[in-house]
Amino acid sequence: MACSSKVESRIIIPDGSYCLVKPISLGGHCHSKVTLVISGSIVAPSDPDVWDNKDTHKWLYFHSVDHLTVEGGGTIDGMGQRWWATSCKTDPKNPCRHAPTVSTDGEATGLVITFHRCNNLVVKNLMIVNGQQMQMAFTTCDTVAVLHVSVFSPASSPNTDGIHISESTNVEIKDTTVRTGDDCISIVSNSSKVQVRRIVCGPGHGIR
DSSP, X not given: OTTTOSSOEEEEEOTTOEXXXXXXXXXXXXXXXXXXXXXXXXXXXXXXXXXXXXXXXXXXXXXXXXXXXXXXXXXXXXXXXXXXXTOTTTOTTSOOOOXXXXXXXXXXXXXXXXXXXXXXXXXXXXXXXXXXXXXXEEESOEEXXXXXXXXXXXXXXXXXXXXXXXXXXXXXXXXXXXXXXXXSEEEETTOEEEEEEEEEEOSSOOBO
């Protein structure tokens, strides 16, 4: 409905709300600007079995949505604790199992929140916590601003890159805190014109 509207649309998750959300996609092309206001909490299922027979590479997935703003001061919680506990990187005796993350070839195949082919995108004033693996990704995007975002997962959580940028251009990340178990910011696959300013990074592996 929001994408089909010919006037600017707002989707609001109000303050105090708690939304348990299974894998979901918002796809364009949209007829007007869309703003997603997250003032409450969006929470993933805690049980990895919910992803059986589903694409584990996607949870909150936005694709081909131009002029999108995601804001609101709320929290997105990936509920990654059981994924980490059963990871083969935590205990080699565990079977290796794909968690919601980004594929190795850089395609938009998910994680906590993925933006694929989204241009003129703004993500601001949000907290992202406990991603199953990578927390937030931008793949094949152009003109992206990430402002005043906090990304947290424990230092012991495996493969929890904070912000992943792949095949994207004109990306600005500033006034943001990333504390995860892997790279704070990873930049791959011919991404260019990426500016990172006023970042708090650690205990992860830095920016690379």
